[in-house]
Amino acid sequence: DSGVTQTPKHLITATGQRVTLRCSPRSGDLSVYWYQQSLDQGLQFLIQYYNGEERAKGNILERFSAQQFPDLHSELNLSSLELGDSALYFCASSRTSGGALETQYFGPGTRLLVL
């Protein structure tokens, strides 16, 4: 158990809909990272938040957005969903702003299926 929690574990929805994925970092961690893992793309970094502010951006679509709240939990919002958005979405956290001296610890993931 990494200490990172994600809800829900599974989500089934239809094309065109909007969903929100939630992540709670390990106690004391200030950074939250979001990753997407689909069958054909592997694990892809989406976005990082540090202490409420966006820190780094990866291959995140404009239909996707994220935020980190004062209590440090984070939400990833996916809108206008397409079939290709079906994937595993992982959240990770680290102690401060990141860098190679900090380990990122991953949550168990949310499996999204868009029908």
Next chain:
Amino acid sequence: DAKTTQPPSMDCAEGRAANLPCNHSTISGNEYVYWYRQIHSQGPQYIIHGLKNNETNEMASLIITEDRKSSTLILPHATLRDTAVYYCIVRVHMNRDDKIIFGKGTRLHILP
């Protein structure tokens, strides 16, 4: 793109040492070598990391060559629960953009 090269798959007999190689020939002086593994769609699990010295923890050992162009992750006594995809990653120290770039990894099969 990932800056590492790993074999796509490997087999290892249960109870034997599993040696997973990784090439990172373009690694820079401020880049660390990290290893994660992912067991069947679970979240990636941190294993070990190092800069230039060999490292050991309760899970594994990491051997980095003197020129730092390659490394080997060693699981000393592999069990069936070690069946997973193992990712070798390089990460820059004090980099503002701390996005881990995962390659395709090595799928390790532990054979009973």
